[in-house]
Amino acid sequence: MSRKLKNNIVIVCEGTETEYHYLKELKSIVEERQPERFSDIRIIPTPEELNVCVKRNQVTQKRSLKGSSKAGRYYTQEEELLEDYERYKQQPTRYVREAQLYLADGSYAEAWAVYDFDNFPDHANARALADEDEHLHIAFSSVSFEEWLLLHFELNRTAFQKSVCKEAKKDIRCGTGKHANDCKGSTCVGGRLRAQNFLPDYDKCGDNLFTTLESRLEHARIGSAWTRTLHPAADIWLQNPYTDFDRLVNHLLGYPIDYKWVACGEIISTVLTQVSVDNGNLFNVGGCLFVLDVTVYDKQFNNIESNIIRILPGEFCHFDKGDYISFSQNGESVVIVPLHS
Structure with a gap:
C-alpha cells in the first residue's frame, strides 16, 4: 500500500x-x-x-x-x-x-x-x-527515562542501575528515608530526584511532569546533548548515562535547532570563520571577523549573561565568570563549550 x-x-x-x-x-x-x-x-x-x-x-x-x-x-x-x-x-x-x-x-x-x-x-x-x-x-x-527528568536539574555522570528501587515489584521510594533499603539516589534515578529535592514527590505514574519542568526544559535539552559526548565510542544502548529523548x-x-557539545580546544567552524575555546578565552583562529550572540552559563546552566561578541582574526575575548558558553553554529545548532578543560 x-x-x-x-x-x-x-x-x-x-x-x-x-x-x-x-x-x-x-x-x-x-x-x-x-x-x-x-x-x-x-x-x-x-x-x-x-x-x-x-x-x-x-x-x-x-x-x-x-x-x-x-x-x-x-x-x-x-x-x-x-x-x-x-x-x-x-x-x-x-x-x-x-x-x-x-x-x-x-x-x-x-x-x-x-x-x-x-x-x-x-x-x-x-x-x-x-x-x-x-x-x-x-x-x-x-x-531509564528518569535520566531525561534528572537533566532538567543537573549533569550527573552516575551510571545508575535502575529507574527506581523496588521490593515485591513496588517502588520503595528511595530518597524519602522511609525504607531500610533506601539507596538515597546512589543506585536509582528516582531516588536521586527525590533525595536532592528536585522532584521530592516523584512517582512513575505521576501527572503534569512536563508542565512542572517546562521552565527548565532548556537545561534538559543541553544536558541530553551532553550525555551523548560521554561514551561516544560505545554502542548507544551500552552508554550510561545517555538519552536522546x-x-x-x-x-x-x-524546535528547529538542536544543542551540540564541543570540547575545549576543538576548532568550531562558523559561517565566516573558525573559533576555539580554552582557559576562559574564545579565540578567533580564522581569517574573518567573528560576530555572534554568546550566552554565558554557570555550573547549573543558569544564564549569567548574553552579549554580542566581536573578535578580529587572531584575537580573543576573555570570560572572567561562568563555566560554559553557547552560540549558534551556522544557524543549524547551538554549540555548548566548557570555558575550561
Missing part, C-alpha cells in the same frame, strides 16, 4: 508509566498551542490497549501450546506471518516493529519507538530495523 500524505505521528512506548504520562501531557500541550502542527498524535499503548494486549497474549500462548500457527500480535498491530512475529518479538525490537507497521499500512507518516535499556536482549536488531526507514525513529534513554520533544514542539 502506498503511503498516504498525512501530517500525523504515532509513538509506541514500552508501557504506560512515566514516558506515556509525560507524552500524553505533551500531546495535549502541542494540540493546544500549535493545533496545526500535527493532524494527529497517537501514543501507544493506552492503559486499555495494554490490558487487552496482556489478555490476548495469554490466550495466544495457550493456543500455541496446542500447535496453533496463528501469527502473533503486538499492542495494536498484528503480523501476517508467524515467522515475522518470531523475528521481531524480542524487546525492544517489537516496539520498533509496531511503529514500522503503522508506516507500512499508510496509517501514519512518521513513527517513533520510545524505550529504555532495561537489559533488553535485542538492542542491535532494533537499531538496524529503525535504520530501514527515514520516517522511523527511536527515542532512547539509559538507564530530547529529539522527540524538540520535534513535537517544533
Whole structure:
C-alpha cells in the first residue's frame, strides 16, 4: 500500500508509566498551542490497549501450546506471518516493529519507538530495523527515562542501575528515608530526584511532569546533548548515562535547532570563520571577523549573561565568570563549550 500524505505521528512506548504520562501531557500541550502542527498524535499503548494486549497474549500462548500457527500480535498491530512475529518479538525490537507497521499500512507518516535499556536482549536488531526507514525513529534513554527528568536539574555522570528501587515489584521510594533499603539516589534515578529535592514527590505514574519542568526544559535539552559526548565510542544502548529523548520533544514542539557539545580546544567552524575555546578565552583562529550572540552559563546552566561578541582574526575575548558558553553554529545548532578543560 502506498503511503498516504498525512501530517500525523504515532509513538509506541514500552508501557504506560512515566514516558506515556509525560507524552500524553505533551500531546495535549502541542494540540493546544500549535493545533496545526500535527493532524494527529497517537501514543501507544493506552492503559486499555495494554490490558487487552496482556489478555490476548495469554490466550495466544495457550493456543500455541496446542500447535496453533496463528501469527502473533503486538499492542495494536498484528503480523501476517508467524515467522515475522518470531523475528521481531524480542524487546525492544517489537516496539520498533509496531511503529514500522503503522508506516507500512499508510496509517501514519512518521513513527517513533520510545524505550529504555532495561537489559533488553535485542538492542542491535532494533537499531538496524529503525535504520530501514527515514520516517522511523527511536527515542532512547539509559538507564531509564528518569535520566531525561534528572537533566532538567543537573549533569550527573552516575551510571545508575535502575529507574527506581523496588521490593515485591513496588517502588520503595528511595530518597524519602522511609525504607531500610533506601539507596538515597546512589543506585536509582528516582531516588536521586527525590533525595536532592528536585522532584521530592516523584512517582512513575505521576501527572503534569512536563508542565512542572517546562521552565527548565532548556537545561534538559543541553544536558541530553551532553550525555551523548560521554561514551561516544560505545554502542548507544551500552552508554550510561545517555538519552536522546530530547529529539522527540524538540520535534513535537517544533524546535528547529538542536544543542551540540564541543570540547575545549576543538576548532568550531562558523559561517565566516573558525573559533576555539580554552582557559576562559574564545579565540578567533580564522581569517574573518567573528560576530555572534554568546550566552554565558554557570555550573547549573543558569544564564549569567548574553552579549554580542566581536573578535578580529587572531584575537580573543576573555570570560572572567561562568563555566560554559553557547552560540549558534551556522544557524543549524547551538554549540555548548566548557570555558575550561
